[in-house]
Amino acid sequence: MRVDIEGLSVAYAGRTVVAGAHLVAAEGEITGLVGPNGSGKSTLLRTVYRHLRPTAGRVLLAGTDLRALSPARSARHVAALPQERGADVELTVREVVGLGRIPHQRAFAKEGAADRDAVTRALAEVGMAGAAERRFAALSGGERQRVLLARAFAQAPDVLVLDEPTNHLDVRHQVELLALLRGKGRTTLVSLHDLNAAASVCDRLHVLHGGAVVASGPPRAVLTPELLAEVFGVRAAVVDHPLTGDPLIAFDHREAVPPVGGRG
């Protein structure tokens, strides 16, 4: 399901964080959001999963304004993996994944066969079927994040929204988690801190800077040394990855780009 973000502005804690952002997440593609800290990535995503309301502009889901749908109805189309990790929740793995069925259930109703199937499939999809009866709180960080992703899968969404899903994971768990997103044909909107991960996993990238989208396109077209200097303030060369052929950004870790005219 295609997502259109049109002229979106969002204020958070009294400050305009996203200012007139335009972007498209095409059907079945993995669309990446990259940008420095505070560029508005998380805030933009929060309006797509309706944690925040836009102050202007709109989010269209296959052409329908999100706000024309009830919260439960839009949650049947859009599932989110926010940065919340719920480490102290006293539930089993199966129960955590079962939370993903909430938008499909009525008050007082028991879980049906469709709910159980969705949970079982989601657990299998992230390779955690064997851990279904374990305590969520007793899992490692990487395992917990896979379970939370399964929670979003169980929601059976047309659009998956992920906010920095690899944060705080070690490299192996990062690779494993991103591999779970690839090749599923699910419309996915993901913010990533790691530009090399973004270049490898995303079909298209949108670069956010100061709350606006300043560049859009395939990773190779977007991640140029000029853009990296201007938006991220770093010196870097972009080469071909010797193993995968993906664009590989080789940062110069010795020296940042000197700020031009104050604001970096």
Add this chain to the structure above:
Amino acid sequence: MTSSRTEERVRGGRRVPASGLALVLAVALLVALTLAVSRGSTSLPPGEVWAVVARRLAGDAPRPGTGDLVVWQLRVPRALLAALVGAGLGLVGTAVQALVRNPLADPYLLGVSSGASLGAVAAIVLGLGAGSALGLSGAAFAGALVTFALVWAVARRGGGFAPLRLVLAGVAIGQFLSGLTSYLVLRAGDEQQTQSVLFWLMGSLGGATWDLLAVPAVAVPAALVLLQARARGLNALLLGDETAAGLGVDVGRLRRELFVVTSLLTGALVAVSGAIAFVALMVPHTCRLLVGDDHRRLLPLSALGGAVLMVVVDLVCRTAMDAQELPVGVVTSLLGAPTLLFLLDRRLGSDR
């Protein structure tokens, strides 16, 4: 690996089946109610107790010379009030903990019970609709709601929402309001002022009559239904506000509803039993350890568990000393304060 395994055992990896626990608690409640009615200054055999109850329910006239009057006019309403108040406290604790996403929360610690007490006392002193049970409950509700909003606002100041900040704000505001309550009661200078202060600040079920049961008998089941209908929303909140929003929960609306329901329930409970400490903290937490955080199980079990606890506590308070009763708050504090210390220790240990 070893440490996580150990932790799994310590923190109750093996759960109790919810239906089994419900059955055990239901039987325990029946036993506790029977004991509560049969024990006291004059003790009656349990068979006699049930005979009186059966006669009264059948509409037969009381038999003089038996324990009829004591059982039916004093002990049965008192035991039922204890059960209703306990159930209500179990529910309100579970809901408040979900509302503020903080296992340290309960209406007593957050000062909400003190606000309800002040509301009720103010209504009595100023003579505002205090003649009716509903008027008193209404005033207690208003006090609870205003206090809850105030504590919330203070704890949220600066954006952050640290668990300890919330509890400290609640304790400070609660102490302030308790002070005001004491002042109002003492200034009014009624003959039983010491008794009144004890009632409003420590809680008591001594005032139980059949008439007094009406408000909690409606409020507690109604709250159970209203909260149970939102159990999935409460579950969604477990992982955080953003996750809940992504699951289609209107978080702002759910919070407002919970504010009103928990304040109403606190008002209804405080109006008939004063501010009883720690029950709303202990009961949901013990249930969480036994059955996990799923509110569809947690809410009814906390209600049952709270009912059992309060009936037993009140029985102890009535029978521990020969000459006089202990206020229920004395016993609940003796049980609850160590529970709070245990929770604080665990909480601070895990937050670092």
